Amino acid sequence: MEFLVASAVGAITAAGIYLILRLRTFAVVLGMTMLTYAINAFLFATGRLVVNKPPILLGHSNINPADYTDPLPQALVLTAIVISFGMTAVVVMMALGAFIEGGDDHINMPDDDRIMPTLKTLDDQKPEDETA
Amino acid sequence: MTHWLIAPVLVPALLGSLMVLWMRHDLLQQRVFGLIGSLLTLAVALVLTGMAAGGEVHVYRLGNWPAPFGIVLMLDRLSALMLLLTAILAVVVQLYGVGSGWDRKGWHFHSLWQFQLMGLNGAFLTGDAFNLFVFFEVLLIASYGLMIHGGGPMRLRAGVQYISFNLAGSTLFLAALGTLYTVTGTLNMADMAERVAMMPVEDTALLRTGAVLLLLVFAIKAALVPLHFWLPSTYANAPGPVAALFAIMTKVGVYAIIRFFTLIFPQDSVTENIATDLILPAALITLTLGQIGVLGTRSLTRLAAYAVVASVGMLMISVARFDAQGLTAGLYYLIHSTLVGAALFLVVDLVAARRGGDFWLRLRPAIANTGLISALFFLTAIAVVGLPPLSGFLGKLMILNATMDDPWMAGIWSTILITSLVALVAFSRAGSILFWKAHEMDPEPGNDTDEGEAPKRGPIPTKLETDEPIQDVADSAAPWLAFLSTGTLLAGSVALTLFAGPLTRYLQGTADQLTSPQIYYESVLRQQEGSR
Numbered sequence: 001m002e003f004l005v006a007s008a009v010g011a012i013t014a015a016g017i018y019l020i021l022r023l024r025t026f027a028v029v030l031g032m033t034m035l036t037y038a039i040n041a042f043l044f045a046t047g048r049l050v051v052n053k054p055p056i057l058l059g060h061s062n063i064n065p066a067d068y069t070d071p072l073p074q075a076l077v078l079t080a081i082v083i084s085f086g087m088t089a090v091v092v093m094m095a096l097g098a099f100i101e102g103g104d105d106h107i108n109m110p111d112d113d114r115i116m117p118t119l120k121t122l123d124d125q126k127p128e129d130e131t132a
Numbered sequence: 133m134t135h136w137l138i139a140p141v142l143v144p145a146l147l148g149s150l151m152v153l154w155m156r157h158d159l160l161q162q163r164v165f166g167l168i169g170s171l172l173t174l175a176v177a178l179v180l181t182g183m184a185a186g187g188e189v190h191v192y193r194l195g196n197w198p199a200p201f202g203i204v205l206m207l208d209r210l211s212a213l214m215l216l217l218t219a220i221l222a223v224v225v226q227l228y229g230v231g232s233g234w235d236r237k238g239w240h241f242h243s244l245w246q247f248q249l250m251g252l253n254g255a256f257l258t259g260d261a262f263n264l265f266v267f268f269e270v271l272l273i274a275s276y277g278l279m280i281h282g283g284g285p286m287r288l289r290a291g292v293q294y295i296s297f298n299l300a301g302s303t304l305f306l307a308a309l310g311t312l313y314t315v316t317g318t319l320n321m322a323d324m325a326e327r328v329a330m331m332p333v334e335d336t337a338l339l340r341t342g343a344v345l346l347l348l349v350f351a352i353k354a355a356l357v358p359l360h361f362w363l364p365s366t367y368a369n370a371p372g373p374v375a376a377l378f379a380i381m382t383k384v385g386v387y388a389i390i391r392f393f394t395l396i397f398p399q400d401s402v403t404e405n406i407a408t409d410l411i412l413p414a415a416l417i418t419l420t421l422g423q424i425g426v427l428g429t430r431s432l433t434r435l436a437a438y439a440v441v442a443s444v445g446m447l448m449i450s451v452a453r454f455d456a457q458g459l460t461a462g463l464y465y466l467i468h469s470t471l472v473g474a475a476l477f478l479v480v481d482l483v484a485a486r487r488g489g490d491f492w493l494r495l496r497p498a499i500a501n502t503g504l505i506s507a508l509f510f511l512t513a514i515a516v517v518g519l520p521p522l523s524g525f526l527g528k529l530m531i532l533n534a535t536m537d538d539p540w541m542a543g544i545w546s547t548i549l550i551t552s553l554v555a556l557v558a559f560s561r562a563g564s565i566l567f568w569k570a571h572e573m574d575p576e577p578g579n580d581t582d583e584g585e586a587p588k589r590g591p592i593p594t595k596l597e598t599d600e601p602i603q604d605v606a607d608s609a610a611p612w613l614a615f616l617s618t619g620t621l622l623a624g625s626v627a628l629t630l631f632a633g634p635l636t637r638y639l640q641g642t643a644d645q646l647t648s649p650q651i652y653y654e655s656v657l658r659q660q661e662g663s664r
Contacts, residue, residue: 020300025292032299039303039310046310073313076262080306083269087302090276091295098292102285107296109289109365116430116492 005045012038025095025105032091036084040077047073136183137192137205139176140215140253144169148246156240163230166242170226173249174219177212184212187641189655191259199657200323206259206656209642210463214256214387217467218380220624221474222249224617228478229373231613232485237282237371244281247274248377255384259656261312261319264388265305268353272298275381278374279366290369297362301352308345315339322656325396325649328403336402343397347410350392353385354444356411357418364425367437372481375436376474382444383470390451390459394646399454411452412540416547419445423551427558432480432491435562439476439516442555443469449544450531459643460636461530467635468523468628472515475621479509482614483566493562498570501611506567508618513559515625518552523628528552530636 012034019031047070055071057063099105147169155161183190184207192205226245228234235241251271258264280291313319315338316327328339348359355363363382367375393407422442429435447469450462484491486499499505511522518524528548535544628635645651 020296028296032296032303035300035303039306043306043310046314072319073310076309076313079262079266083266084299084302087269087273087295087299090273091292091299094276094280094288094292094295097280097283098285098288101283101288106289107293109286109293113286113290113365113369114429114431114434116494 001049001051005041005049009038009042009045012041023107025099025107028107029088029091029095033088036080036088040080040084043077043080044073046076047071134183134190135192136176136179137190137207137257138194140173140180140219140257141205141250143172143176144246144250144253147172148243148250151243151246152240159236162242163235166245167223167226167230169242169246170219170223170249173253174216174223177215177219180207181212181216183207184209185638185641187645189645189651191655191659193660198660200318200320203263204259204320204322204656205257206322206652207257208652209638209645210387210390211256213463213467213638213642214383215253217383217470218249218252218256221377221380221470221621224620225373225376225474225478227620228376228481228614228617231610231615231617232373232481234282234371234373234481238280240277241281244274244277245377248278250274252380252384256387259321261309261321261324263319265302265309268305268384269302271381271384272302275374275378278377279370281371281374287369290365294362294366297352301349304345304352305349308342308349311338311342311345315342320656321391321395322649322652326653326657328396328401329649331402333402340403340406343392343403343406344410346392347389347407350385350388351411351414354382354389354448355385355418355441356414356444356448357421357441358414360418360421360441360444363441364434364437367440367477368431368433372433372477372484375433375481376477379440379470379473379477382440383466386444386447386451386462386466389448390462390646394454394459395649395652398647398649408452408454411448412544415445415448415452416543417445418442419449419547419551421445423554423558427554427561430493432483432493432562432566433477435493435558436473436476436480439555440469440473442551443473443516446528446531446548449548450534453534453538454647456640456643456647457534459646460639461527461534463639463642464523464530464628464632464636465527468515468527468625471621471624471628472512472522472524475508475512475618475625476516478614478618478621479505479512482508482618493565495565495569495573497573498567501615502567502570504615506563508615508622509563509567511622511625513563515622517555517559519556521629523625523632526629526632 016031016034016038019027019034022028022031050069053067053069055069055074057068095105147165151162151165155165190207193199194203194205222245229241248271251267251274254267255264255271258267276291276295279294280287309319312324316324318324318327331339352359367378370378397403397407399405419442422438422445425438426435426442429438447462447465450458450465480491482505483499486501487496490496515522515524518528532545532548535541538544
């Protein structure tokens with residue numbers, strides 16, 4: 001089981017990293033989702049993998065810790081899922097906004113961000129963009 | 133148990149939500165309540181600084197759960213200092229946001245501001261590693277909203293990069309926390325520190341991996357080279373007041389590095405000098421690259437962004453020593469660089485606003501209020517470069533003094549001094565292009581109509597409605613307020629110089645507290661009478 005979980009986390013992380021290195025926002029968002037899945041599975045495994053043991057104490061006397069699984073990672077995973085889900089929604093909205101306003105879905109900043117446009121091209125910029 | 137500790141998180145959270153729910157369409161109410169929120173936070177920060185000045189570590193147990201199990205907030209001198217600095221910066225820069233009219237360029241400026249404050253305050257107060265992650269996310273999500281405030285294609289594109297980079301950083305943070313939890317079995321910082329201190333050296337390979345992962349995460353936030361790539365485009369494209377508030381955001385990363393690598397992984401623990409060995413070279417390169425960026429860029433906003441990168445490098449050189457003297461000098465420079473970095477963004481915004489949104493470093497006819505703005509730019513440049521008499525000089529002197537007996541002393545001193553010269557050249561060039569040579573240009577007769585047109589087609593249209601003009605002087609509600617808040621930040625730099633003595637004593641107390649982790653074990657884990 002350990003091998004299965006570990007290799008799954010590794011494979012999904014690798015896929016996620018490959019995707020976030022792409023130059024288009026869609027691939028990056030997908031990669032980010034993959035990465036958070038992998039991390040969630042990883043966080044779940046930090047409390048050691050055990051089968052058929054509850055995380056919540058039953059009764060108050062004669063408690064043997066070996067009969068229970070660690071409840072904390074489950075709470076952490078829950079928090080991480082909520083946060084990463086919300087963040088993915090934000091990045092999707094932002095990518096959509098950038099696509100609509102900027103006209104393409106490239107991740108890289110256009111040259112105009114770094115290279116000073118001459119005063120002339122500053123005025124002509126809008127029409128140029130539309131023709132391109 | 134005093135409840136003051138939770139107030140810096142609760143006050144902005146309540147006011148921020150109130151503003152979203154009840155005052156969505158009333159800018160005046162938003163301004164009033166937004167400023168009330170920031171001022172209340174400032175008042176609370178003052179009270180907390182008074183509490184922390186005594187030298188003991190105050191602990192707030194959420195839900196009254198005993199320490200390693202429940203989440204704790206802890207207040208020491210460092211947290212109090214960061215809270216106070218954040219609150220002062222927030223109030224002053226928010227006034228600029230109101231005065232320059234930036235807050236009406238988009239929606240929810242003031243409520244996002246409050247949520248940003250909530251995240252920052254929480255990150256500075258928390259004593260729980262996972263809770264730190266949560267507050268990082270709170271401040272990040274508010275910063276995403278603030279960063280794209282006003283919209284425009286360039287800003288949104290930069291925003292997508294910023295979010296992507298930070299999402300990757302967050303997953304790395306979770307991986308680091310998971311690793312540390314596997315090894316230590318706790319997430320409470322003081323408890324983790326005590327367990328790490330007792331760990332046999334041969335079992336710590338995984339622990340060291342976790343520590344380095346954590347260092348990477350905080351280096352992303354602090355924008356240390358080679359993890360700084362998100363910063364220049366983000367800060368250069370953010371609205372002026374937002375970029376000024378973001379001057380504290382890189383310091384959150386610095387704060388977290390100081391917190392974790394003095395409390396949990398100090399120099400004498402199993403991780404040895406791992407932090408110094410990694411941070412010092414990175415900090416030297418950061419400083420060099422930052423100042424080269426300041427010299428090389430042709431954009432004013434980018435110049436300010438690279439000045440932030442350089443200041444992080446400078447302050448990490450000192451912090452990387454992790455001894456009392458290095459931390460004292462580093463913290464002094466932290467306060468200085470936050471105030472002055474923010475002032476630089478505001479001055480740049482003042483200039484750009486008066487050139488019709490043109491933030492490129494090129495000759496344009498002289499701007500309105502050129503005398504006052506050039507004086508502000510001159511003072512800011514002096515402070516940023518580190519010339520006497522302002523606080524940049526003192527800060528640099530303290531850092532040079534702290535690194536005097538370092539084995540890398542020759543490298544550190546030459547880097548600091550040579551890059552200061554580079555920055556001096558860069559700022560002189562920028563100032564002479566903007567203010568001196570501008571007088572040689574005649575205002576072109578046809579240019580007036582162009583200036584009315586140019587903003588709408590500029591690289592960053594900041595408007596929301598099509599009929600609303602992009603930021604210009606006519607659009608700002610109260611230009612005097614914008615000048616006043618910029619001047620206040622610079623007055624802060626003057627005050628840092630005048631009261632350097634008492635401040636340094638407080639910072640020495642802070643550094644002494646940080647370098648003796650036993651105080652934290654004692655307050656967080658032992659003194660728990662009230663909690664059962």
